[in-house]
Amino acid sequence: MxxxxxxxxxxxxxxxxxxxxxxxxxxxxxxVGDTTDVDMIYYYRQFVSDISYALTIPGMWVAIIATFVLxxxxxxxxxxxxxxxxxxxxxxxxxxxxMLLLTPLVKQVSLLAHEGFKTKxxxxxxxxxxxxxxxxxxxxxxxxLFTFVFLVYKNxxx
Numbered sequence: 001m002x003x004x005x006x007x008x009x010x011x012x013x014x015x016x017x018x019x020x021x022x023x024x025x026x027x028x029x030x031x032v033g034d035t036t037d038v039d040m041i042y043y044y045r046q047f048v049s050d051i052s053y054a055l056t057i058p059g060m061w062v063a064i065i066a067t068f069v070l071x072x073x074x075x076x077x078x079x080x081x082x083x084x085x086x087x088x089x090x091x092x093x094x095x096x097x098x099m100l101l102l103t104p105l106v107k108q109v110s111l112l113a114h115e116g117f118k119t120k121x122x123x124x125x126x127x128x129x130x131x132x133x134x135x136x137x138x139x140x141x142x143x144x145l146f147t148f149v150f151l152v153y154k155n156x157x158x
Contacts, residue, residue, distance in 0.1 A: 003073065010066035015148050017059025021051045022141050029134070041126075042117035045110040052106050060098055060144070064091050067151070083150070090147040097140045105133045 025048050032044045068091075071084065109129050116122035 004070065007066050007070045007073075011063050011070070011151070014059045014061070014063030014066060015144075017055045018063055018144060019059075019141075019148075021054075021056030021059060022137065022144075024051050024055070025137070036122065038113075038116045038120055038122055041122065042113045045113035049106060049110045052103070057098065057103065060094065063148075064095055067091060087147060087150055090143055090150070094140055094143045094147060097136060097143070102133065102136045102140055105129065105136065109133050 028044060028047055032040060035041065067087070071088070109126065112123045112126045112129065116126065
């Protein structure tokens with residue numbers, strides 16, 4: 001197919017942004033640890049929010065859209081392949097978890113950190129919401145990683 005290599009490039013670039021944003025957030029999360037320093041938490045949350053909106057979310061969209069464009073171009077072959085259905089289901093889960101659950105949670109946790117920065121007291125709900133954000137982020141990372149590995153090694157060529 002004429003455009004397949006370009007579309008594969010978009011899949012790779014989107015995946016690099018997606019995983020790079022997540023891994024960067026994991027590293028900074030581990031560096032901050034369980035600190036109670038409200039100022040450090042505020043700046044950490046600013047960084048995580050910026051990374052999410054600049055790398056992770058756009059990367060997720062680019063990778064998913066590129067894959068669906070590739071599907072559209074090869075739909076006659078791929079509709080006969082159960083691997084494509086599996087990939088589609090995983091991508092849908094990554095998208096739904098990322099956009100409907102994780103993105104609003106990132107914003108909410110960051111707003112709580114901002115509130116704590118202004119009052120110098122971290123709100124009580126911060127830790128529980130951050131724990132939920134970490135759990136949903138890990139789930140999204142693993143589903144995204146599994147989808148990426150499946151696409152690379154079991155690409156549904158038909």
